[in-house]
Structure formats: structure tokens, C-alpha cells
Amino acid sequence: MSTTERATRDGDAGARIAERIREQILRGHYPPGTRIRQVDVAEQFGASRVPAREALRILEHDGLVRLVANTGAWVSTLTLAECDEIYRMREALEPLLLSYSAPALEAADIERLGALATEMAATDDVDRFLELDREFHLGSYAGAQTSQLGELVVKLWNTTQPYRRAYTRSIGGDARRIVHDEHHLIVSSLADGDIEDAGRVLAGHIRRTRRQLSRHPELFESITAR
């Protein structure tokens, strides 16, 4: 069929399927609360239900899907409190991750981060902004050689992605300018080699976003209904 795929049979179909579903969730094709059936997943990827279940379990541990025994799987929904918690975790962890990454960043890398910040400030398309924002921050962590921290931060970004999209749509141009200023500040500190200061600005950046987000409880009530 046109939408079905053929597994290349390299021994880990579950992980590959999970990867594809993850992309679809992050792109907003499956909004929070959507039910995901094993049969549909299996059929879509031309596999049996066994790897489909494994994929769902992987996504559950990624925090993108909620599994209930004997019942089914749904795309995760977040309450405001849960989202707030994740942002507090990010505020604590991302400066640490940046301290792992910064020493390994070359001048060219930092230049590219600056270009991303500039391009981000110029665009008006929400989806494009989200893409660039993710590329900017995760790009600033590209030098980190960590075994767990890097993956964890990506996971935290992923679980909050749908709400970041809704939030970005709702904020005005003024709050956005502050965001862009902070991005450029981070780039400057990195260029100066002042890792500690870059971490401080980054923590403030995340903290401010969290406080802004807490003023928009309607983003969560609307979705959490299920």
C-alpha cells in the first residue's frame, strides 16, 4: 500500500516503529489524548502486533504515550502542574548539559547558533519558529558527550512539544523579543567562553518561559478533557 512500509529486518523493529510514531506526535499529527491501537500501528508499518506493542512501550517510557493495562494507549496529556515541573527540571539540568557541551563547541558552531537566533527572530511562522528554537537549543548541546543527560533533556523537550506549540501561538510580539534577546545573549557568552554566564542566562530563559506558561492554564484545560 502507499502508506504501509517494509521493515528492513535489522532486529529492532520496535525501536524503528517508535521513532516514526514519535515524529508524527511531535509534528502534531496525533494531538494529546488521541487513542493509538496496536492493530493500526502494526498494519501501518507492515509488522505484527508484537513489535507494535514494544514501540508503544518505548514511547511510554519516553513520556509521549500513556499505557493502561488491558485497555489501550493514548497520546500523553499534561496538566499545567506537570508542565511546570518539567520546566523546573529543565532549568536545573540544561545549564549542566551546556557546561558539558560548551568546551567542545568550535567557533563555527557558535556562529551557526547566532544565525539560527537571527533567523528565528525574523520568521512569523509558528511551526518554523518551533523547529528553529529546538535546533538552536539542542544544537548548543551538540558538543556534550553524555550517556544519560542529553537523552533526558531531549525527552523533556519532546513531552512538552504540543504545549509549546499552543503557547507560542498565544504570546505577543513583545514577549517574543525578550526570547530572541536571550538567545543572542547566550551566543555572546558562549563566544566569550563564559560558560557560567551562558548557563545563568539559559536558566533565566527557561524560568521566564515557565512563569509565562503558568499564566495560560487554558492551554491545558482545553486539551486535558480527553
Added chain:
Amino acid sequence: MSTTERATRDGDAGARIAERIREQILRGHYPPGTRIRQVDVAEQFGASRVPAREALRILEHDGLVRLVANTGAWVSTLTLAECDEIYRMREALEPLLLSYSAPALEAADIERLGALATEMAATDDVDRFLELDREFHLGSYAGAQTSQLGELVVKLWNTTQPYRRAYTRSIGGDARRIVHDEHHLIVSSLADGDIEDAGRVLAGHIRRTRRQLSRHPELFESITAR
């Protein structure tokens, strides 16, 4: 059989099996590097290999087991760098978790923490110490109503457990006394309602342990050989 068990068929055998294996790993029955075969797991729990595989995948995401496609599963091994990374994460996260928990702790809870700290200082048995230490710290987080942070901290404790055991055996009485002093300091700050100070002491506690640990690379080399 005598050692085999009967699943109560409540719809999530994989999770239950994973729980049992997790306990066994944490108790040191399966040291890092030990191979775990699906057939053995299935047989031990009177189940088929399907839930056994699910259990292993759960443990993989817990960081307790390393899975290689088409090859097998081994109890995770940590390098010194990885262990150091985890301690840095704990240093950033556990004060945050404590700030979630502390307001909900009753006077009786804090009293019990003090009793644990005292008992811990009195014992000479390593396994008993580890048990009490875990009960003390995780007990101080019992008031936290978090969705991810609590579980993550437990996961970080679990993955480093075998090395904490080896490390505890190696340190002398002097370093131990500092540990116990810090425990009592945390209890005092909590009793005073000074959450911020409790967090500071806790961060220092974890930080000191990390620095001590980095002076014992032999704990990792001996195991990592596989």
C-alpha cells in the same frame, strides 16, 4: 517448581517480572556485566518469553540492563565518567525534589528521618547502611507529588547502586562521619522549615560523594572488563 512463580494474570506480567528482577539486581544478586537470558527469565517466573522480553526492555529503559539487538541482555556497567555524570544530575535535581517534598512533611516524618540518620551512624554492616541511606533520602522525598522527577531520581539511585555498595565498603570511618553529620544537618534544616538550606546541604552532600568517588577509579575498571 519451588522457585517458579505463578502470575496472577492481572494484565501486565512484563512489569511485574521487571520489578522482581530489579530487586534482585539492586540486592547485588546479579553484578554488573552478568548476562540475562530470556529463557531463564521466562522459566523462573513461569511465563513465556514474550513478557520476559518486555521486562528486559523495561529494565533497559530503567538503565539497569543493556540490550543489544539479536545478541542478548547484560546487567549495565558504568564507567567512572558515567557515574560522575549521574551524580551531577542528582546534585541538580534532588534539591528541587526536596523543595517539592519538604512542605508536605509532618513533624513525625522528620523525626523518623532523624532516627534513620542515627541508626545509620551506628551500624557497621554495609548492606544495612545502604538500605538505611536509601530509606533516608528517598524518605525525605516522600512528600513530593511529582509526575516525573521522583521516578527519575529513583532511577538515578538504582543505576548507581552496585557502585555505591563497592564505594561504601572502601571508605574509612572518617569520611563516614562527615556523611552522618550532613544527614543530621539536613534533618535540622527541615525541622526548622528552612527548605533552601536543606537543599544546599543536600547538594553539598551529593557533590562531596561524587568527588570522593572520582578518587576510586579502580571500582569501575575492575567491573567494566566484561
Added chain:
DNA sequence: CGTGGTGTAATTGCATCCAATCAACGTTCT
């Protein structure tokens, strides 16, 4: 008219069976 109970359909969970892959051993060629 609303509420509780029951039966059926749909979906998940687990066991069994077969295929694919990897590791180890013995063999053969240089």
C-alpha cells in the same frame, strides 16, 4: 425519565511456533 445490570463486540495480553541472526568451534588453505 434516569439508573443499574447484562450481553456482545472489540481490543489487549500471553503462549506457541518458525525464521533470522550471532557466536563459537572445527576445518582448510597459505
Added chain:
DNA sequence: AGAACGTTGATTGGATGCAATTACACCACG
């Protein structure tokens, strides 16, 4: 004799089929 190669055994990965559980709709009853 040493190293590369092919073969065999063991182990994991995936597909199918059946049992158990749950959800939903319909009906009876208060």
C-alpha cells in the same frame, strides 16, 4: 603454525492464534 573461512548450535526476533479483560450499547427496573 597461524589465520581466514565455512558450518553448526544456541539465542534472539517476529508472526500467528487463542484466552482474558474491558468498553459500549441495549434493556429492564425503580
